[in-house]
Amino acid sequence: MLAYRNRFGLRRMLGWALLTVLALLVPAAGAIADKNADCLACHSDKTLTKPSSGGKVSLYVSEAVLMRTLHGQLGCTDCHLGLDPSKTPHAANIRPVMCVNCHNDARSRHTSHKRLVPAGGSPSQVSASCKSCHGSHMSKPLSTACGRCHKAILKEYEESIHGRAVARGVKSAPVCTDCHGEHLISAPSSPDSPVYPTRVVATCSKCHASERIEEEYGIPKQRFETYRESYHGVANRFGDVTVANCASCHGSHDIRPSSDPKSSINKKNLPRTCGKCHAGANKSFAKGKIHVVISRSGQPQLYYVSNGFKWLTISTMMALVGHIGLDLFAKYRRRRSER
Amino acid sequence: MARNTVVREPEVVSLSEEFERFSLMFRIQHIVLFTSCVLLMITGLPLRFPNSGWAAVFFKLTGGVAASGFMHRIGAMGLIGVGVFHMIYITATRDGRHNFRELIPGLHDIKDVFRNVSYFLGRSKAGAAFGRFSYIEKFDYWAVYWGMVVMITTGLMLWFHDATMSILPKFFIDVAHEAHSDEALLATLAIIIWHFYNVHLNPDHFPMSWTWLTGKISSEKMIHHHPLEYKQIVAERSKSTGGNGREDTS
Numbered sequence: 110m111l112a113y114r115n116r117f118g119l120r121r122m123l124g125w126a127l128l129t130v131l132a133l134l135v136p137a138a139g140a141i142a143d144k145n146a147d148c149l150a151c152h153s154d155k156t157l158t159k160p161s162s163g164g165k166v167s168l169y170v171s172e173a174v175l176m177r178t179l180h181g182q183l184g185c186t187d188c189h190l191g192l193d194p195s196k197t198p199h200a201a202n203i204r205p206v207m208c209v210n211c212h213n214d215a216r217s218r219h220t221s222h223k224r225l226v227p228a229g230g231s232p233s234q235v236s237a238s239c240k241s242c243h244g245s246h247m248s249k250p251l252s253t254a255c256g257r258c259h260k261a262i263l264k265e266y267e268e269s270i271h272g273r274a275v276a277r278g279v280k281s282a283p284v285c286t287d288c289h290g291e292h293l294i295s296a297p298s299s300p301d302s303p304v305y306p307t308r309v310v311a312t313c314s315k316c317h318a319s320e321r322i323e324e325e326y327g328i329p330k331q332r333f334e335t336y337r338e339s340y341h342g343v344a345n346r347f348g349d350v351t352v353a354n355c356a357s358c359h360g361s362h363d364i365r366p367s368s369d370p371k372s373s374i375n376k377k378n379l380p381r382t383c384g385k386c387h388a389g390a391n392k393s394f395a396k397g398k399i400h401v402v403i404s405r406s407g408q409p410q411l412y413y414v415s416n417g418f419k420w421l422t423i424s425t426m427m428a429l430v431g432h433i434g435l436d437l438f439a440k441y442r443r444r445r446s447e448r
Numbered sequence: 449m450a451r452n453t454v455v456r457e458p459e460v461v462s463l464s465e466e467f468e469r470f471s472l473m474f475r476i477q478h479i480v481l482f483t484s485c486v487l488l489m490i491t492g493l494p495l496r497f498p499n500s501g502w503a504a505v506f507f508k509l510t511g512g513v514a515a516s517g518f519m520h521r522i523g524a525m526g527l528i529g530v531g532v533f534h535m536i537y538i539t540a541t542r543d544g545r546h547n548f549r550e551l552i553p554g555l556h557d558i559k560d561v562f563r564n565v566s567y568f569l570g571r572s573k574a575g576a577a578f579g580r581f582s583y584i585e586k587f588d589y590w591a592v593y594w595g596m597v598v599m600i601t602t603g604l605m606l607w608f609h610d611a612t613m614s615i616l617p618k619f620f621i622d623v624a625h626e627a628h629s630d631e632a633l634l635a636t637l638a639i640i641i642w643h644f645y646n647v648h649l650n651p652d653h654f655p656m657s658w659t660w661l662t663g664k665i666s667s668e669k670m671i672h673h674h675p676l677e678y679k680q681i682v683a684e685r686s687k688s689t690g691g692n693g694r695e696d697t698s
Contacts, residue, residue, distance in 0.1 A: 340625070343498045344513040351514075387610050397618025403626075414623050418630035425634065429642045435568035440651055442570065 145172070147195065148185040208239045255285045265362040281322055288312055288361075297361075304361065306350040310336065313355040335400035351386075358382055358399070374399075467681070469665040471543045477530055478660055481592075484526030488599075489636050491520040496629050524603055531596050550580040553590070557583040579676040584646055595635040602628035 149172055151157060158165040186192055188206050192199055244254075256263030266272040266285075274282035288304055295302040303312040310333070316322045318333035336342040336355070344352040358374055365372035373382045376395045384390035398408065405412045470478075494503035494516070510516045537544035560576035560583050567575040576582070581589070602624040605612045612621050647657050652672075659665050670678045 337498075340495075343495055346498060347504075347507040347513050349513050387613070389610050389614050391614050393615065393617060394613050395618075397622065399618075401622050408619065408622065410619055410623050411626055414626050415630065418627065418634065422630070422634045422637065426637055426641065429638065432565075433641070433645050435565060436650070439568040439570070 145185055151197070206240075206245075212239075262362050269360075269362060269364045270366055271364060279326070281316065281326065283316065287315075304356065306354050307345065307348055309354050309356055310342075310345060317355075329400075331402055332400060335402055339401065353386065357385070465667050466664040467667070467670055468663050469659050469670075470663040472663065473537060473541070473543065474547065475660060475663055477534060477537065480526055480530045484523045484530065485635075485639070487523035488520060488527065489632070491516040491523065492632055493636065496633065521607065524600075524607070527596065528600055531600065547580075551586055551589050553583070553586050557586060577675045578673060579680070580674060582673070588643055588646070591635070591638055595631060595638075598627060598631045599635070602631070 149170065152168055152170045153172060155167075155169045157168040159168055160166075180188070188208075189203070190207075190210075191204055256266075267276070271283050275284060290303055293301065297304045299305060300307070302308065314333045317328070320330075322328070323330045337346065341352045341354070345354055360373045363371075363373075365375075367374045367376070369375060370377065372378065379395040379399075380390045380392055383394045387394070401408060401411065403411045403415055490506075491510075494500075494506045495513070497503050507513060507516065510519070534544075538548040539545070560578065563572065563576040566572045605621060605624040606628060609621060612624070647653060647660070648655060657669075665674075667678070
């Protein structure tokens, strides 16, 4: 009897608790929605603009796009602080958005991009502010973000094999941040940069030493291993910055396949590419493989020389060690019989 | 008498006598040779084994590939120098011509190998009897000869790589690179295993035979290791003294 009554009582209590919570939430949600609704009442108008130096600036905000982003859960005034939607127009009250108010590690994560200014900087400065890379209400595609300032490089990149792959929708193809880093972007001349001569090989190898990527996209295999076995690779490994690294021959932004007549590694262009460091480089330099894979079908001369030496070494050592062993054995036996 | 029986002739040679086995020119060449080789091996082998820990330590200590490459080329010049000198030595000096003749391998060397092996295996009572140079020493000489030809040819191709690549198709330098690296390993192993056993670790000589430095060899060792040469010297001395009486050995 008691259990039956308590069970009903518990359910009733839970029911009241739920109702209370909902009752509290709805106005809260409503408040947020209300807040945004107040802003969006004007700002969802696509024709809304304000004058600015050199013309007009759109003040349209797409709610649908906003809700899809990571910031969609926030209210307008969570970033645009100090604005009361009821007091319009509010051009005079607008304060610059300070991303660092929430992202307080932003400054330490972006120590080195030369043009960086904190988000509170003057909009007239050409700068890599938070907005210029990350966008404001919606995120920007990266090449547009970087390419806004690095225009010539963007053009080279778009014509390169990597740029074309990205344009085709290849998800593994590299964009700016894959090689230069995301937040700690240093100049290539700085040892911190992933494209510094002693680090660039590891950066390219993220894809070009990955069997999975080689298989999936049909790109040439063993690039890293063959480079590392060459003199360039050994010297580079031990810190020599004067020898060729991946970018020295293949270029950095204008990387093209060897079949492309504009490619730095096209047979016709190789003498000029090699000639950047090797005096007197001529057509003879291009006669033969650069990445050397020792195989009977690939490079038979090398294969036979390498194997020949291997067997010469093994058989010679066996003969010599055998002779030494027999000599010692005989001496040992003689000494034993003399005792 | 059997070929390998030796008779001591105290009237002609006293047991305390030491013979000069290696002349000064001979010894200097050897010293320059091994000094150059040690330098070449130390600076070269880390390039062949770049993934090893000791290579990393080596390059850190010497300041990188360029610095050790410079030292390697110094060793190379020493090797080339002694090689060129040697060519002159074996053609233009009496000592050199004599030694070279004695080093030429013959059928008797192959017989000596079989003789020694059967002796080691307990199948015969005595080992081979050697003249001035045993097949062991002949091997050392001709292996170095071969090694120097390969290493200097391929080494020069690599040193002057721009010229090599502008004249010959690239696979020539790839082959040179491979041969240089492989022969370096073979030569290093032959030295530290074979040569070092024969002159250091061999119980007959341990810790070291000093002949390479002093040039001298005792009668005892001469009789034991080079009985045929000993007999030849005795015979020559007997002839020059008419076969009776002591030769003035001062």
